[in-house]
Amino acid sequence: MLRRLQTDYIDLYWIHSWDFSTPMEETMRSLDHAVKSGKIRYIGVCNAPAWKIAQAQTAAWFKDWTPFIGLQIEYSLMQRTVEEELIPMALELGLGITPWAPLRSGLLSGKYNRKNMGKVDGRFTDRNGGAELTEKQLSIIDELERLAEVHNTTTAAVALSWVNNKPGVTSTIIGVRTTEQLNANIAAADVHLSAEEVASLDQLSAPPVTFLSEYATMIPMMQHGGVEINGFKPAPVPMLANMIPGKY
Template identity: 50%
Template sequence: MPLDHYVTLGRSGLRVSPFCLGAMTFGEDLGWGSSVEESQQIIDRYIELGGNFIDTANFYTKSHSEKILGDHIGRHPARRDRLVLATKFSGNLYPGDPNGGGSGRKSIVSACDNSLRRLQTDYIDLYWLHNWDVHTPIEETMAALEDLVRAGKVRYVGVSDTPAWKVAQANVTAHFRGWSAFIGLQIEYSLLERTVEQELVPLALEFGIGITPWSPLKSGVLSGKYTRATAGSAKPARGGFVEPFLNEKTFTLVDALEEIARAHETTVARVALAWVQGRPGVTSTIIGARRLDQLEDNVKALEVKLGADDLARLDALTKPTFGFPQNMQPIFPAIHNGGTRVNGVQMPPSPFILQKGEKPY
């Protein structure tokens, strides 16, 4: 599957590439990241390969990420209109200003106008709530976003890093009031981060929200760079994000990824990316490339087709154990439909079912 085999994002008509280009590393303002020149080369190559979906945020690299995109794309309307540009609000760039971030109306409108200025465009294709603001009623946030949509400044809205129950509340509120609802759910998702499968992934499947995973390689932990052999010598640039995961569990997983990669004549990173992209509900996985060669390597993950044995092996190593109510799921079919055939599947008998001739009390 190449980058130009577009898919619709959730239950919407917005067509995006199966891999989204993450721009969090555009700019060297935080001491790591891509130079302006290399960022431009990465953008050009991604578009050349057929990609059309680019994701950033108002405070990535102190807002330099948006400016790099604006300088490179925003000045060319024809090129801009062929792309799906996504950015986020919530992050506060102004120390001491209580309204400089969050999800209140004042903050959202200001953040949107500043993002439009930096991106050098008059509309944002997909505007993400970056993370839940516990101090703002969700009705206020959704109403402000609806106003931006009606004003033509925003085309679609999405949500990132927010509890499932709050996303459900937001979308139900929007549906009942005729407002724009979230069509995308941006969450951390990888072989080392599967807790989202307890609530957030089922939410997305039920509501028809397209999942766009971030950090599918767990900040590079699953890139193939960190193995038992290199554990002492490979010093991560973002130590705080990487070092806590350089342990026996991870190295056992990387060993398995290496064996699967050899069998498919590919790389560890591509196998890890292919696993994420193949998960239920996933529309477009965000790949963050700091170098052009990383982009070239990661895009080839779309060619990797994992078999049932590969998936079962990775599942056995990484599937988390969930508590209530997920641990009750095997019992529910028997309680609901014990001993009958439903949708072509024979249900197990229930221990609570009445025997022949018995009557309920």
């Protein structure tokens, strides 16, 4: 493979998805051998469950194998479920996050909006010529268009700026077909959204609340019992406050 690539080594080797038919130890040991033999410098993992990555990373640390340094996942204003497990895991274990499909495969490129529904052809257009978009998706696109006008840029640049500035994101994978699209994506580096603008996009694109997300908001309040510790006092959770009046 290295001869075909006309190189002596690969800077960053990605596992595109986890092979559950192969023991984790065998996978990590093989990757470690490739690194220590000089064929690979660093390894990254893509599209795998957080628990499996954490298991592999822990094994690498204890067995002196090469650990992962990067995590590649789908992440955009239209796909934020990774914020529950994968992104916190990456931040905790020291993996740089590389989002793919930051424009949701073109949905946030500016091609689709309320005005042209049914008038454009693409992967998000149904057989009857109408765009298969939900009201939530259209609301996000509406806000992107508003912010693009404020910053004198494109909706794609605003959407990419939102992703690029999320904690842990070190690089973003973009896909373009034209020079115009490439320039529009590169322009995202010059878009600086305010805290209020980011908060607006965050609110509109908020992912569904799951058990862990909901429970995590209650843990600090239950642990502190309404007491300030080291200058920190968690915000009250109405449900808990109503259960035991006066305690919190």
